[in-house]
Ligand SMILES: O=C(O)CCC(=O)C(=O)O
C-alpha cells in the first residue's frame with residue numbers, strides 16, 4: 001500500500017514510535033473515510049474515571065475477528081465483525097509489522113471539541129508490550145505524548161490524512177498520549193487503532 005512511503009522514527013527515550021505519513025494513498029484514504037463515517041454504527045458511551053461519570057467526547061466502535069469484549073474506563077465494548085475496508089487496512093499494516101491484529105477500536109472526532117484525554121494503552125488484555133497501529137483518516141490532528149515520570153518531557157506530531165503511527169515495545173509503560181481539543185473550526189477525523197486482544 002505504501003507507494004511513496006517514508007518513515008520517521010521518534011527520538012524519545014524508552015519508546016518505540018514510528019510514523020509513516022503516506023501510508024494510504026489520499027484517494028483511497030478519502031474512500032475509507034466516507035465509507036466508515038457513513039456505515040459504522042458509531043456509539044457514544046458514558047465512561048467513569050476516578051468514580052465520576054462522563055459522556056465520552058467522541059464516538060467509538062469496536063471491530064474484531066472474534067467476539068471478545070474490550071473494557072477500558074468502565075466501558076465494555078462488544079465487537080462487530082471486521083468489514084472489508086478494515087480487513088484491507090489490517091492486511092496492509094501486517095505487511096509492515098510482524099503482528100496479527102485481532103481487534104480495531106475506531107474513534108470519530110466530529111470536530112475540534114471532540115478529544116481523547118491523557119492515557120496509555122495499558123489494559124491487561126493487550127499484553128505486556130503491545131503493538132498499537134493507528135491510522136488517521138480525514139482532518140489532521142496533533143498527537144501529544146508525555147513521559148509518565150517527567151511530564152515536562154513532551155512531544156507532539158501532526159497526524160496526517162492516510163498516515164500510520166506505530167507504537168511498540170515499552171512505549172505504553174513510559175508514555176501517555178492524547179488528542180487535545182482545539183477551538184479552531186475543523187472537520188471530522190476518524191482514527192483506527194489496531195490491537196491484539198488476548
Ligand atoms: O485518535 C488517536 O489518534 C488516538 C486514539 C487513542 O489513543 C486510543 O483510542 O487509544
Ligand SMILES: [Fe+2]
Pocket residue numbers: 119120121177
Ligand atoms: Fe490510546
